[in-house]
Amino acid sequence: MKKLEDLVFQIRRDIVRMVNEVNSGHPGGSLGCTEFFIVLFFKIMNRRDDFDMNGKDEDLFFLSNGHISPVYYSTLARAGYFPVTELNTFRKINSRLQGHPTTHEGLPGIRIASGSLGQGMSVAIGAAISKKLNNDRNIIYSLHGDGELQEGQNWEAIMFASANKIDNIICTIDYNQKQIDGDLKEVLDLGDIPQKFKSFNWHVIKLLDGNNLKKVEEALISAKKLTGNGKPVAIIMNTIMGNGVDYMMGSHKWHGVAPNNEELKIALDQNPETLKDY
DSSP states (O other), rough: OHHHHHHHHHHHHHHHHHHHHTTTTHHHHHHTHHHHHHHHHIIIIOOOSSSOOOTSOEEEEEEESSHHHHHHHHHHHTSSOOOGGGGGGOOOTEEEEEEOSSSSTTOOTTOSOOOSTTHHHHHHHHHHHHHHHOOOOOOOOEEOOOOOGSSSHHHHHHHHHHHHTTOOOEEEEEOOOEETTTEEEHHOOOOHHHHHHHTTOEEEEEOOOOOHHHHHHHHHHHHHHHHTTOOOOEEEEOOOOTTTTTTTTTGGGGOOOOOHHHHHHHHHHHOOOSSOOO
């Protein structure tokens, strides 16, 4: 757990430094999902060291809300998928680390181009079906923003998954209740999200503190135990946008705004270097 706690601070540092360097990117949601990524990649997923796009005999992860690429890239680099120094190329010309993940440059760990919100659920379900057809008992994990559930394609996919008993998938919803234009309820209220998933015949786990490493681990372990029982699994994960940087926390204004140099220093001071900056 100490190693994971160290990673929390270091990945937060990576996030704010990456977006500050190019004055572009999405720090708010990235910071809010840091603990989830760390637990998933360093504790939960059955993943291979030698990345290939086929993904046979291992768990797979799909990021649907691709704009939180900073936390994804940092996690992949810290997990050894590519050199940590490559984080310095984030959003720069000819970089493999574009603002939204892409596949054409062959960046290890990236399986789909994402960022067109609402599509990740369908892709993850397709991958889960492929696992079943190949008698591969590994699990598909995916992450989705709460705001992107306003896209209708999600609900077709959610209905399809349960109707076809896609029970080797765990979809996590980042429920920070913020999106680019304001509070979720003010932009387009989604109502009772857990109840909606239940009404579509999904197993549902409520994770009340998605910024607590232990609670995230417990929720993911519980979700794994529910797989293989004829229903897909959803985790509704409460997080705080901008978590770990006091002036960003809970504010939708940091959805897609980079900190300036003075703000960067404050963020770094609140998150001590534990491994090594890139």
